[in-house]
Amino acid sequence: MQNRVLLVEDDEELRELLARYLSNQGFDVREAANGRDGLALALGQDCDIVVLDIMLPDMNGLEVLRSLRSETHLPVVLLTARGDETDRIVGFEVGADDYIPKPCNPRELVARLQALLRRIAWDQKSEVNGTREYGDLRLETANRRIYQNGEPLELTATEYEVLQVLLAHAGSVVRKTDLMQWALGRRLEAYDRTLDMHISNLRKKLGNDDPPRIETVRGLGYSYRVPL
Incomplete structure (x- = not known):
């Protein structure tokens, strides 16, 4: 069964690049170009893990994350501006599981997603x-x-x-x-x-x-x- 990843990114070129790479690596990719659509998809339990950009045009990624954390423990990886430690700190305080600075290496993103999903799956199987x-x-x-x-x-x-x-x-x-x-x-x-x-x-x-x-x-x- 394919892992379902929700990619919330307003940069169309970057979103398409990451979506294509994730699909080639065996993920079932859902996409959202803004925070409200991404939040609706995530709360609709249409994914197993979320990749969430902080800088979004309607509601920013941290607002989306706050709303998610009030309803679900769905794992979330943030995409943050390179060198912006404040966003990373606040992201972890709000409830992010991991982060990757932009511009991100698609291969590293896949590795982070797979590692997080493996840990969750292993815990669910054991004991x-x-x-x-x-x-x-x-x-x-x-x-x-x-x-x-x-x-x-x-x-x-x-x-x-x-x-x-x-x-x-x-x-x-x-x-x-x-x-x-x-x-x-x-x-x-x-x-x-x-x-x-x-x-x-x-x-x-x-x-x-x-x-x-x-x-x-x-x-x-x-x-x-x-x-x-």
């Missing part, structure tokens, strides 16, 4: 009825949800991946290079703050404990501390 508890958190692998004190945490697909890896190694240090590979499916590159942004978002959603339950181990990585 179908698995439930684990870590203090006030309960991990349910069957529906890819994590609950805190019985209430579901509203996590993006990537935040879920990061947190479940840390929970699986609770009390131990997970190196940043390993966490990047296991949770995001790619190597840690110099100056790439993607993982740091996801950790920051998770800390906020978990309640900003003091000391933080996700601890930074300088020069190594991160460790999850199960609250007493």
Whole structure:
């Protein structure tokens, strides 16, 4: 079965180029030239993953993402202006799973999409009825949800991946290079703050404990501390 990708991009030339490349790589591509049409298609559950440009003519990509996150955990990869770190930070805060700067390499886009979809599919296949508890958190692998004190945490697909890896190694240090590979499916590159942004978002959603339950181990990585 082909993975369905929704490509929301107002630049017609770029959209056609990416759509053609994605189709050649086995994706079933849906297209939208503006945010409102893209949002409608995404909410209509007509896709498995979304590639979303931030700069759109009607409602911008961040508005689309906010609306999506109020209704769905559909994985979203943002297309951002190269060098614009503010857009990337806000995108992760709103709920993006990953980003690629424009102009983007179609091959890299395909690799990112495949890695994200593989992680989701693998989790859905493994430990179908698995439930684990870590203090006030309960991990349910069957529906890819994590609950805190019985209430579901509203996590993006990537935040879920990061947190479940840390929970699986609770009390131990997970190196940043390993966490990047296991949770995001790619190597840690110099100056790439993607993982740091996801950790920051998770800390906020978990309640900003003091000391933080996700601890930074300088020069190594991160460790999850199960609250007493």
